[in-house]
Amino acid sequence: RKEVEQDPGPFNVPEGATVAFNCTYSNSASQSFFWYRQDCRKEPKLLMSVYSSGNEDGRFTAQLNRASQYISLLIRDSKLSDSATYLCVDSGNTPLVFGKGTRLSVIA
C-alpha cells in the first residue's frame, strides 16, 4: 500500500525553538492526513487532522500542499514535553499505515 515518507531524524532542538517537519506522499488523490504523536514505549495519540485548509492548535500548525504533495507540521516555542516521535499518516489509506515517523528531542 502506498505510504508517506518522513525524515526519521532525530531533530535535536533547544527549548523555545521553532521546528518544522515535512512529510511527502505519492498518492495524488490523497485529500487529508493525520499527525500522530508517539512517546517512547507508549501508544500513538492523534495530534491533529490536516485538510487542504490546514489546521492550527495552539503552538502546532499543520499544512497540506497538494501541488507539491507534502504535509508539514510546525511546532513553535518547543517544550521539553514535545519530545516524541511524530507520525504522518494518509487518512485515505485504510486501514491506516504508520511509518517510523520523525523523532524530536527538545533539549534544555
Next chain:
Amino acid sequence: EADIYQTPRYLVIGTGKKITLECSQTMGHDKMYWYQQDPGMELHLIHYSYGVNSTEKGDLSSESTVSRIRTEHFPLTLESARPSHTSQYLCASSEQGDYYGYTFGSGTRLTVV
C-alpha cells in the same frame, strides 16, 4: 479516561503457551484493529475488523487469530507463543469513514521466554 482498554499491560509467558490479549472499547466504534510494534520500529497491522463477525488479516503474517462477536470486544489469540512473538501489541478503534483517526489502547507488552 481511556475509552479503549487492553489487558494485560505486561505479560511474560513460556514458549508453547496459548494466550489471549484482550481489547475492549466503550465508544461504540464499528472498526477495530490490532498492530504489532517493536521498539524504534513502525507499527505493523496484523488484524482488523469492520464490524461484528467480520475480521481480516493485515499486512504482517502472524500466527494469531482474532474474533469479533461483540462490537466492543476484539481479542487476539496466540495458539502457541514463541520468542519471535515478543513485541508490543496495540489495539485501536475508529468510527466509520476515512476522516476519523484511530484511538489506541495503552498496549500489551508481551515477552515469550
